[in-house]
Amino acid sequence: MNTAVTPAELLAKYDVPSPRYTSYPTVPFWDEKPLTEERWKSHVQQAFRKTNSKEGISLYLHLPFCEKLCTYCGCNKRITKNHAVESPYLEALLKEWDQYLALFDEKPRITELHLGGGTPTFFSAANLKNLLERLLEKTETTPDAAFSIEVHPNATNREQLQVLYDLGFRRLSVGIQDFDPYVQLIINRIQTFEKTKEIFDIAREIGYTSINGDIIYGLPHQTAKSVRMTIEKVKELRPERIAFYSYAHVPWKSKGQRRYSEADLPAPEVKRGLYELGRAMLEEAGYIETGMDHFALPEDELCIASANGTLHRNFMGYTPRHTELLIGLGCSSISDTGTAFMQNIKEVEAYEEAVHTGHLPILKGHELTGEDMLLRTHIQNLMCRDYTSWDPEELPYFVDALMRLQPLADDGLVEYSNHDIQVLPAGKPFLRNIAMCLDSRLWASKLTVPIFSKSV
Ligand SMILES: C[S@@+](CC[C@H](N)C(=O)[O-])C[C@H]1O[C@@H](n2cnc3c(N)ncnc32)[C@H](O)[C@@H]1O
Structure with a gap:
């Protein structure tokens, strides 16, 4: 974990436009x-x-x-x-x-x-x-x-x-x-x-x-x-x-x-x-x-x-x-x-x-596709319980997400393994950013216009 990171640096990095995740997929990516x-x-x-x-x-x-x-x-x-x-x-x-x-x-x-x-x-x-x-x-x-x-x-x-x-x-x-x-x-x-x-x-x-x-x-x-x-x-x-x-x-x-x-x-x-x-x-x-x-x-x-x-x-x-x-x-x-x-x-x-x-x-x-339903469950778990875990056969759906989570893990916001994600106390303000790592539709899109408010 990168312990040198200050609260101001975290904000500079993570206060970016992000969905509020009342649902998944979010409306712009329907x-x-x-x-x-x-x-x-x-x-x-x-x-x-x-x-x-x-x-x-x-x-x-x-x-x-x-x-x-x-x-x-x-x-x-x-x-x-x-x-x-x-x-x-x-x-x-x-x-x-x-x-x-x-x-x-x-x-x-x-x-x-x-x-x-x-x-x-x-x-x-x-x-x-x-x-x-x-x-x-x-x-x-x-x-x-x-x-x-x-x-x-x-x-x-x-x-x-x-x-x-x-x-x-x-x-x-x-x-x-x-x-x-x-x-x-x-x-x-x-x-x-x-x-x-x-x-x-x-x-x-x-x-x-x-x-x-x-x-x-x-x-x-x-x-x-x-x-x-x-x-x-x-x-x-x-x-x-x-x-x-x-x-x-x-x-x-x-x-x-x-x-x-x-x-x-x-x-x-x-x-x-x-x-x-x-x-x-x-x-x-x-x-x-x-x-x-x-x-x-x-x-x-x-x-x-x-x-x-x-x-x-x-x-x-x-x-x-x-x-x-x-x-x-x-x-x-x-x-x-x-x-x-x-x-x-x-x-x-x-x-x-x-x-x-x-x-x-x-x-x-x-x-919703099968993948949408699966990701929806896990995003919902993170938003409601700060934690989610999956069965071994579902791991392929999380490979990209875990790679996206690595910088957040380095900054002490989350911990993850090959079967679960835990939001850490320092990560609570950045819950939207953490959920965003699982949002495969957002990452696959080419949208560049501002459509979301900022995370924090
Ligand atoms: C439809 S509004 C409230 C109902 C009622 N018209 C009122 O003004 O008391 C629901 C709530 O959304 C929240 N809200 C509205 N616009 C917001 C914004 N731009 N950012 C954050 N919260 C907002 C407000 O707290 C508001 O009370």
Whole structure:
């Protein structure tokens, strides 16, 4: 091992564009060959038969609207103050769901339902009720089902939280990002601690049992002082889970990020310092790091899953539940059958139009090869358990990966043998780089345009 390497040198070497590995293969490396609707439906039916009576299925609903642009945001969103968009969009979601229902020979059993955005609470309480009642009408839920929603405190009210609770929601994910007023000004997101606390208080009063808080490190003009102050305040709110995200700078796809420049962002070593400061504060407050960017209180099921090696990662993030079938409804949503992926059309109007023709709104897809499935398992193991091992006959799939890992092993980030890979503590910040060594599709590609945010 090269013991002389300093943290700054590690950053200089490894803070490079890399995928976040919510899946493998990652979207830019999906097959160029179009996935036909028939093929996709047959993948869905097979996965449904395999999983529905056992673990059930997962549903993700993308609700893309926001009243105001948060300039840092890297998600697929549509900014509008026109609430007349709600009804046509929810009708399109239900039409899309009907097309899936037609494929099933028994009632779907929902084990995970997540509403993401955009800002799902852009929709009125009445529209959320209408959408979810109709969506859940022809379904059952598994005994341990988890229903969750992302909320922006400035755009959430008691009535919405009550309606969702009555429909079975027990989890909230609250966008916080940073409480420093200067950072908030730059990211165009003025959100007071009082308003945020009000939403936490209302949610707990109603009966929500698990609240997640999203914080970001590496935002423009963020300093150690702002992160310290933000985390001190978050500790007062005591969410059960905290996503402490690395800011993803992707101005070529998220135009809002062009309102500031790279010079406004903390330098890589400063950004890394912000993460380390946050992690130390969260650990001191009793939180446990459960997966890349995620912390939870010890009694939370994410922590329990992490401790007993059953943590999973899918397009919605880390989860203690694994289902063979994840259906994503709404513009830009990604679905996963275990054997294939499919992404919906991204633009709202084009998505709605496609659904109304009676077809699934397929933008693109990918059918996994045997090698894809094998590498996916091992990348998932590294992202969730910092360790993976394989049978001797699978070694040929790892020869190139192990060669790519050698410099990282020399720098003390990983250890490997001819049957396993162990991420070392110094390698945790570079998990994306380690997983990238196994990403044979990325290495085989000739892509040179910036398509990923940097690792750290
Ligand atoms: C769809 S957004 C949140 C929902 C809600 N609209 C809100 O703003 O509170 C989900 C989360 O993604 C994270 N996020 C969005 N853009 C990001 C970026 N560029 N880098 C890192 N995290 C980001 C934020 O922490 C955000 O809370």
